[in-house]
Amino acid sequence: MAYQNNLSSLTLLLLLVAFILANNVNGDGLKLGFYEKTCPKLEAVVQKITAEKISLAPSLAAPLLRMHFHDCFVRGCDGSVLIDSTKNNQAEKAGFPNLSLRGFQIIDDVKAAVEDACPGVVSCADILALVARDAIYQIKGPYWPVPLGRRDGRISIASESATLPSPLANIAQLKATFASKGLNVKDLVVLSGKGDTDPSLDSDYVPYLKSLCKPTDTTTLVEMDPGSFTTFDENYYTNVLKRRGLFVSDAALLNDYETSAYVKLQAQSHGSTFMKDFEESMVKMGQIEVLTGSAGEIRRHCRLIN
Template sequence: MAALKMTISCFVFLQVLSCLLSSFALSKALGLKVGFYDMSCPKAELIVKKSVFEAMKKDLTLGAPLLRMFFHDCFVRGCEGSVLLDLKNKKDEKNAIPNLFLRGFEIIDDAKAALEKECPGIVSCSDVLALVARDAMVVLNGPSWEVETGRRDGLVSNISEALSNLPSPFNNISSLITQFHSKGLNKKDLVVLSGGHTIGNGHCPQITNRLYNFTGKGDSDPNLDTGYATSLRKICKPTDTTTALEMDPGSFKTFDESYFKLVSKRRGLFQSDAALLDNQETKSYLLNQMKSDRSTFFKDFGVSMVKMGRIGVLTGKAGQIRKNCRMVNK
């Protein structure tokens, strides 16, 4: 019996060791690490932070589109800066419908220009974007996390790939779970990252269907709080294509946990917000985030952002370090 217990213990130990070694190998394979530029460009993160802080002093509403810019980059071809590219034929990711409300590209340009003066050809645009997303949240009194760097930049940007890969505000819970799972993100990541909707704006075309013709019979979404629906109809008329709405009314410029309270009360702006209540696991995560203190949400958000920042990265000799984030090197 003693020999059997020892054999089982050894087996368990070897399994755990194997998992640890596999995790270590994956981390090394990614080629990402905190402080990647400590030797090659020691001021890199400070330079990026300065660009973000100076821009957001003038306009706090830039925080949300900068966060979504990173999200939208990572979900299409991975976190390799393809959302930043400009193509002459306008068939780039920027011109895909889900990206038309992204703003703040000039902040990436300014940070990159300053980095090229300090240490030419060293810091990738995709790393700049990852750092900008973090720094923008700090300005909004949100979470901070250690950003892994070491990404290199991609060479392709395709409008159709953005359309097919980015989660839609009209998605149901099954679609959301499938899309996130395909990127290596789980149900908790889905809920936590959806919490980013605590900042920024949506627009009327994204909710017109919920308000006026949800099932094709001139009805509204039954999962939307009736009082909230009434207030939204006062803002968004059926033909309105431009009006913006606060995602988190009253605190859309502050990163906090109030989003989860709104969704639990059926006041999430998008169908994709309401969908989080349609799965037992995502609903449980959402309610736990609502009941937890702010520090728990902030910690979880940072963990999920780091995971997302590893999607499809280019490292080593793959890709390139763009000199200008809007175009590939000649």
């Protein structure tokens, strides 16, 4: 059974991860209008293709947002999650946390259109950042500025995907993991992914979801947050408050004063500050450990190192 990586779960994930990694952000070299002279039609091209794809498959907006997060959290926002494995190397997308990523073909299609307009100019890392933003906007989510100028990394290793926060982590483990990176309790984040369910969660909710698939079914997608499959909202907080998250890391939010306070604020105020918080956090997240200047490369195809 494959649980759908729903958008509202990801909104919490990406809202908090930006705060988590704010001290690790290195956005030097990124700026708005970076391709103004070298590829002036870039954002229009990306927006057009992304809108066409998401209008046909709105459920892919959340996976594209998740893909952007997974890219940034491992080796920074360098497009390394897009690289295919070879006979000599298992790439990031072959790592367990990334096996459920979807939407790679959309990135390929956008990259092809950008290459037609401006050959060898725009990085895959920048394209992924723009597609994630435009996909969310297409389903009536917020629209945030995306400073550009990222370069593509040349290294992608499956085992490094293990550094992504685990959906099985309890609050003590999350504290230890992020403290090892110089991060405090306020920085805790929930990562959506596959894993077993938390025994402290609603005892009726998980069996209901599991009943929608046969025991051997690994392809059917089921919403973790019913009603938010193709919409951008703050409903995740309400579900977590009701203990209707699925993972240990969902429940962990309620076991810490600071993180539970934010969950309660958004659940009780219907996300009064969420959109603004999300926009600001996405800008920060997109600047994590970026390659700029002469570092890295500009890939001709996002799946292949030049």
